[in-house]
Amino acid sequence: MAAAGGQTPPKSLDEKSLDERPSQEKASAEKAWQDIVLQTLKRNDIRLVPYVPDRVLTKLIQNLHADPFFTTFPTAREEEAVGIVSGAWMGGVRGAVLMQTSGFATLANVLASLAIPYQIPLIMFVSERGTLGEFNYGQSLVCRTMRPVLDSLAMEHHTVTRFDEFEFIADRSIKQAITTQAPVALILSPLLTGGKVFDK
Amino acid sequence: MSKQVNTPARNTKVMNRFDLTSRLLAKLKNEEAIVGGIGNTNFDLWAAGHRPQNFYMLGSMGLAFPIALGVALAQPNRRVFALEGDGSLLMQMGCLSTIAALAPKNLTMIVMDNGIYQITGAQPTPAATVSDIVAIAAGCGLANSAWAADEEDFERLVDQCISASAPTLIGVRIDDKPGVGTTRRDPVQIRERFMLGLGVRQPL
Numbered sequence: 528m529a530a531a532g533g534q535t536p537p538k539s540l541d542e543k544s545l546d547e548r549p550s551q552e553k554a555s556a557e558k559a560w561q562d563i564v565l566q567t568l569k570r571n572d573i574r575l576v577p578y579v580p581d582r583v584l585t586k587l588i589q590n591l592h593a594d595p596f597f598t599t600f601p602t603a604r605e606e607e608a609v610g611i612v613s614g615a616w617m618g619g620v621r622g623a624v625l626m627q628t629s630g631f632a633t634l635a636n637v638l639a640s641l642a643i644p645y646q647i648p649l650i651m652f653v654s655e656r657g658t659l660g661e662f663n664y665g666q667s668l669v670c671r672t673m674r675p676v677l678d679s680l681a682m683e684h685h686t687v688t689r690f691d692e693f694e695f696i697a698d699r700s701i702k703q704a705i706t707t708q709a710p711v712a713l714i715l716s717p718l719l720t721g722g723k724v725f726d727k
Numbered sequence: 728m729s730k731q732v733n734t735p736a737r738n739t740k741v742m743n744r745f746d747l748t749s750r751l752l753a754k755l756k757n758e759e760a761i762v763g764g765i766g767n768t769n770f771d772l773w774a775a776g777h778r779p780q781n782f783y784m785l786g787s788m789g790l791a792f793p794i795a796l797g798v799a800l801a802q803p804n805r806r807v808f809a810l811e812g813d814g815s816l817l818m819q820m821g822c823l824s825t826i827a828a829l830a831p832k833n834l835t836m837i838v839m840d841n842g843i844y845q846i847t848g849a850q851p852t853p854a855a856t857v858s859d860i861v862a863i864a865a866g867c868g869l870a871n872s873a874w875a876a877d878e879e880d881f882e883r884l885v886d887q888c889i890s891a892s893a894p895t896l897i898g899v900r901i902d903d904k905p906g907v908g909t910t911r912r913d914p915v916q917i918r919e920r921f922m923l924g925l926g927v928r929q930p931l
Binding site: 600602603612614637644 | 760762782784785786787788789790792793794795796797798799800801802805819820821822824825828829914915917918921922925926927
């Protein structure tokens with residue numbers, strides 16, 4: 528892909544991870560969306576990945592733990608993870624935070640008082656709950672606060688719905704965050720991930 | 728102050744934040760990083776003497792330890808100190824478990840405990856009369872947690888942590904005095920100077 532000519536040469540993904548694709552992945556897809564996340568993080572030398580887990584992120588979190596390239600661990604709150612990757616970036620190590628929609632809703636203060644004013648390239652992957660088949664009313668309500676908060680802070684954000692666009696959006700967004708020293712939120716739609724549904 | 732919990736472990740001398748911060752800075756010879764929590768904690772860090780390895784928080788209450796953890800993970804060969812108020816730590820207590828689990832040996836946490844939100848009008852914290860922060864830290868898995876009995880003990884604990892093989896937490900009871908100085912509120916310069924101080928950036 529065009530954006531691949533970055534600073535760090537891509538390290539080839541471990542082939543065995545391709546065999547571990549969830550069965551619901553389309554047979555036509557050469558990689559699962561989780562593989563795209565791993566590959567794109569590696570290509571951009573993002574090694575530190577704290578998270579607050581989400582059902583949709585389970586496989587991705589497993590893959591991150593299985594890969595010694597990454598330092599990945601759970602935090603008690605999303606805010607805490609933002610603090611950790613901010614400190615790490617200032618210390619010369621790049622990071623990204625994984626969370627769910629409701630976790631993003633706890634971040635307005637840290638975005639407005641740390642990431643944005645200190646110009647820290649905070650990279651967030653947000654698994655989107657609350658839409659396209661949500662079964663919990665609270666989740667659907669809190670989801671509606673996410674984009675207004677992002678827009679009110681004039682933050683870069685993209686909602687990823689298509690697998691074929693994911694690598695381009697993720698790679699370009701990460702590079703933009705780092706070069707412009709501004710945070711970015713990548714919202715992973717159920718159209719990409721399958722989401723979480725009542726009968727799961 | 729008399730309303731504070733006075734368990735045997737916490738029955739320690741009431742000291743002063745600026746004095747303790749100055750004592751800490753006087754001991755640092757190896758470009759150690761210091762993350763100063765919101766409010767008086769970083770005001771006194773500023774007043775004790777600006778250095779390029781100081782990071783001053785202007786918001787995000789409670790994140791001094793998580794930010795310092797990030798620095799410590801990124802630069803395992805540099806000692807990192809985090810200065811945090813008791814009220815701030817109450818905002819983000821879960822980070823003690825995260826730090827205990829990751830166990831970075833180059834991280835030292837100092838809790839400035841006056842039992843009050845001094846900067847907002849000295850209202851007592853919910854923990855003031857009932858909780859022991861060092862006991863909480865130990866319960867979270869930070870075995871190297873101790874109250875400093877007095878200034879000499881504080882200096883001894885700082886000396887000890889430099890050769891520690893696990894993260895360290897030092898609790899200090901402090902008085903109700905406000906910070907001595909006021910940090911210049913320029914977040915981009917603060918961050919850029921800090922990165923220069925850590926050797927991550929070169930000047931333009």
